[in-house]
Amino acid sequence: MSTLTALARAQAVVAGQAQPVATVRHVHVHDHPIVLIPLAMAGEAIAPLAAMVGTDPAHPRLLTVAQPRNRDDRFRFATELAEILVPHVDSFATDTEDVPVDRGKDVRQRYVDAPQIWVPNPAGIDFLRLLGRSTRFRRIDGDYPVPPAVPLLGRWLTFFANSAEVPGSALLTNAVQALGLHWVTGQSGAEDAQFGVQLAWIEQGAAAAREAENGPVAGPATDPDFDNRVLAPLIERSAPELPKVLHDLLLPTWQRMWRTLTLLRRLPPGDRVRSRWDADRDAFTAFSQNLAEGGPPQPRRDGAVAAAARLQRLETAAARYAVQRAFDDPLVLAEYRLNGSAFAGIVTLANPDRVDDTGKRPVLRPRIMVHTTEPVRMEPGTNLTSPARPAQKAKVISILPAAGGHDVLLELSGGMGRRLIADPGSVPTIGEPITLTTLSEAYRPGGALPDPTETPWTHGGPPVYDQPPDPTPDPDTATDPGPGLLSDPAGTSA
Template sequence: MSPLSALTALARLRAVRDGVAQPVTTVRHCHLAPNPMVIVPLGLAGEAAAPLGAVVGTDPGHPRLLVVPQPRDRDLRFSFAAELAEVLLPYIEGFGKTTETVERRGGEPYERCLEAPQILVPNRPAAGFLGLLGRSTRFRRADGPHPVHPSVPLLGRWLTYFADRSQQPGSCLLLTATEALSLHWATGQSGLEDANLAALLGWIDPPPGTTGRRAAEEGEDPLLWPPAGPATDPGFDNEVLGPAIRAYEEAPTERAVERVAQALRTQLEPTWRLMWRAAEVLRALPEGARVRDRWETDRGSFTRFAERIAEGGPPQARRDGAVGAAARLAGLERARTGYDVQRAYDDPLVMAEYRLSGEAFAGTVTAADPEHTEGEGRSRRPRPLITVRTADPVRLAPGTTVGSPDRRGHAAEIVGASAGEITLKVVKGMGRGRSPAPGSVPEPGERVTYTSLTDEFQSSAALPDPEQTPWTHGGPPQEYVPGDEDAQEEWS
């Protein structure tokens, strides 16, 4: 559905009227780990991936501040990366120590980590910044020209992985606070203004005695709530940060470093508090039923990448080949479709959008014929009929197969519709017997929902092997081997 759907637009109007954000879901559609790693990065203005500083940690009361007193200094940049690796890598690697055996129908069992790491960042630009930082470090080497600490290229590979995974709809390994909050609440401001974490939380959770509008206005004041990064406030850059960096250049002493650190601390600590407040607000929502399934997929992905690193596989290539890019795009499209369907199945408020568009309907069963069958002899199959009365605008043609969020594995076919009544034939989810299993057919008086949306397995796109890439798409790609050119790639 469109981000600004009819119900979302109505919720925004009510937020303006009531002075507080309105919920647009009944459950939480993202996994929230009990022990996430919060990272709030800052970058130097005018540089694509020059780290200025960051605050990181898993304990709200004990953040760790990382500082680059001169972001244009190559050695200081890599020292920052090594410090970040010192915090992040033990956290990540700790989840690979305990696994479970997963049985597969028709396949060999495999091992999967019992849990996976979760990184929380303030916004989408922060996630992109971590991706750029990963690209800038994953090819570096511990020997040769410009050597770095051995942890730096490993950090780069993990940051690249998390940034890539964050583009997967429904994945929660790298979660952005503004997107997660906007998924569950509608505010009285524009979507662009919702990208401001302080303003967004002001609408959702205003302090006692004030309105969401007033709290959002305060959230837009950079003196009260500095930008959540990675960009910094221009006034801060000119009046505070610039002089502090110049003082370090003139005399690189511990006192000069502390001056830069104190300046960055004033910008990072407010966002650090906002991040944990956002986590508390999200955690208060009950988790959707299918969130666990998506997190299991995340755990499987994390396990496979950890195994790749343990086996000594090369870092991710700079760019995908034609077949790899097509497969990735097809996978993202399938994931988006599945994610949208799962959210609708989990949440009646999300399903309401599809009811408005005619892709779903809800109503009460007025009649049922559980003994109805089709075919003769051995081909005879149970095909119960039910009639549902609904006030929804149904735009589904006879013959359309529909599913029900209330009954996993249940499917029915629309037989006909007239005067607010829909006749359906149950075709799936009745058990393996010659007659429907008890409770598998909706009974008169039962409230039901049906939709043409389906979350059934979708096969992968039919693509050639990379070796069969046609010449129109560059021909078969050469085997990727990291070289000196990769190791010398610039930061920006």
């Protein structure tokens, strides 16, 4: 837990009300998302019991399973879910737009929008991942066939579950994590996993949160007391009132999901939220086209090289997402100011026309002096970036003690145009407040990975055998091996 988060939690305890830890919204909220609340039978890895799903807050659709242990009932549930989810997803695979690539020399196509699914908590994402894994390889012919929509549903659920692992992606989002990005409560992070309690802290405060602790669960797990006292007898006798009981159980969570979306929409979106959603649209377009071209289902598990490449992509995305959140939100950037990765100050001197002519050709290298009262833990030669001008680098030339703080001399490069005169507004002016940090959005190439065929057999590559010796003896040195050892199968002499 960071220092500011700990402070905010303490303030929430004192005030009895959740405290904001963000000034902007860091997650994309679709204008027409689809909300999905799954419910599974306790003690079963993947035994769906019910789901409430839909795009209209006033008209949720309830899917139920009369007997979760029955294979036919489970796949009937999957078929009904596919009939809702797959057409909704396909409705976005229509209109496209041109996206310039290769510095405008070429264009590619991308869908103008993508679907967004909301679930209550991370466990809901895990449930969808398991459901996708159990359905995407099912056959539509032969023994135990399933409707064609079932394996297609499995492939889409796997795609959305995989995208949820990418930091900053908003194709499949859970409410608990989205709320936790913007507010902290006066309870532990483990307690925040209870969606109803967390939302009550934000909407009404600690007293309402205590009452919500005994409220209905948000799924996919059910309450053990509810299972033993209510659910088990209904399933055992195939009671017709089971759908009504499950509807009443899920409806409060359904209503909380839409209130969560309303809360998040009240926050202004961060500047870089749109670019992350563009990346989500790219991913959706690529997978949709792969399906249209008859591509195979996602493998059960990645090979060694594919797993390493995926881990590398996730690590890169996590680092980029952390930088983007800090650049979008001064409250997030304040964490980095506390740990010495950033500082804020005022520009006291500026030479925007300075040209460095010591090299082969003159280059524009303005210098500015920034006075700060914060500790400066950077060494001369460190490259810094200002969130206000992310394309510009500021190299630390010197750090000198000054009245009440430090004077930091910086040399600027990049983001000022291609001439020896800086574009207007590209160089900070005297009196301008500025924040500088070691964080950077600059592209970082990943490490080189071997070809799968070049990995050892323990990691999926082919086994390597020693070259066997030549069985033909040297006639000058060979001894008589005895009759029959060099004979051919017909018994004639070799």
